[in-house]
Amino acid sequence: MNRVIPGYPLSLGITLFYLCLIVLLPLGALVWQALDVGWERYVAIMSGARTASAFRVTLTTAALATLFNAVYGLALAWVLVRYEFPGRRFIDALVDVPFALPTAVAGLALSALFVKNGWFGAPLAALGISVAYTPLGIAAAMAFTSIPFVVRTVQPVLEDLATDVEEAAATLGASDWRIFARIIFPAIFPAFLTGASLAFARSLGEFGAIIFIAGNLPLKTEVVSLLTFIRIEEYDYPAAAAIASTLLGLAFVLLFLVNMIQLWQQRRIGTGD
């Protein structure tokens, strides 16, 4: 502990007070409400057809969105780190658009693009694919809002990757694909997994972007965050508490997973593996 620099009690005090008031008090209240529901009622709420369907829809569309971002995010990070081309800085700056753009605006734009006579919707309709007001639309909204996660976690690791092993493998005659699969991908895998988990977590809780494009039909295109919102509007607080606390639990599990991945990554770097 640094004894020279002043301000330790004050800064720690402010931080703890603020976190308790702004973060821990509301989350505590949510858990308290959820515990108040009781186990039997909780099971009844969660196994109800509408709730179960909302979780199924949310989990599958989030998985689909994360799959898209795993592939696109990895390719984008690779292109930004490995190649010099005109417009590279511009693309790099664009990656953060989904973080800076309000989710409601994103949802509005996506719904305008994907409706039947929209810029994307019209050509897709000719192919017999409809995105707006279907689960595909939900996945598209989730994919858009979580684009930066994989890119921004993989990018710094790819930048710091030592080139000696890669070059040694090349001089020994290994093919590009083999070097990527055996040397580069394992090195960036923890970061990649972290990014994908964060993207998945973000997709599970997404609300604003989805409701504009999803159609929001119960049992078909209703996501968990929207169902929570509807239960609140109906003053069904036990159901809202049960659903929200389950979503919160999922977020904590994913957060724990990300921390485990990062410990694993640090240990690997630490042993020079």
Next chain:
Amino acid sequence: MSDHSSPQPAATTSSATTSSAPFGAVSHPPARRIRVGDGPRTRALLIGSVLFVTALVLVVPLLAIFAEALRHGWGAYLTSFAAPDTQYAMLLTLCVALIVVPINIGFGIASAWCIAKFRFRGRNLLVALVELPFSISPIIAGVAYLFVYGAQGLLGPFLEAHDIKIMFAVPGIVLASLFVTAPFVARELIPLMIAQGSEEEEAAVTLGAGGWRILRLVTLPNVRFALLYGAALCNARVMGEFGAVSVVSGNIRGQTNTLPLQIELLYQDNNAIAAFAVATVLTAVALVTLVVKAIIERLDAARVKAQGRPGH
């Protein structure tokens, strides 16, 4: 080690400072450094497909917002802003941002000061707590606040007895926005202040400077760009927050409607032009934020090149 403990991806101020490892470059002449994927065909294929997808998923949506807003020309676009409810929503959003951003700048500085300058038990837990709101759905945040300050909430009876209204009123919007954007400034400052170390502050102490003087004259000038970027991002997020605010605001037109909620209302009213017109304002805020970021990163990179140390 705690440099890299942040699970959040957008800590680009620190990624801009890391240069690629020097291995190999010394022992090999540049001509032999052909790396994986440097073949002309792979390169063209990868760049081409990534640019194509990026244009579709990141550029076209931005263009669509402006195209839809201007569908019936500038006249219709500009009259969208004449509606009193829309003007009120703008004013309210601005006021909420003016309250929330300074508070979260203060929190960001305080938390970065104790986390970066001192070692104590539970420090890693504190870092995780500071970043926790990032991982929580805004809807959960809204519902959680309702369970504290709503009529049936923890403090509901007390608030009712004293006639204090927090939910479905402006204080609720401010509180929910504080929750959602709490980590933004802190996340930019913590890794940078850890990387910069404490030598300058220690020198200032030996010269007899007090804590506030050190903060004002030594620490803050050293992190001013990261602080500015964190504040800009915090501001963009406050102005655009939808999920948490829609739970706690009650959507009362002309009273508790912020800009994103106004967009939804206009859209439901089948007033698409106005909805997109309001959306262009928030899009402009987002784009300005990204331009600020790009400028800061460029300044930072130039400084690292000149001084060989992480960014001022």
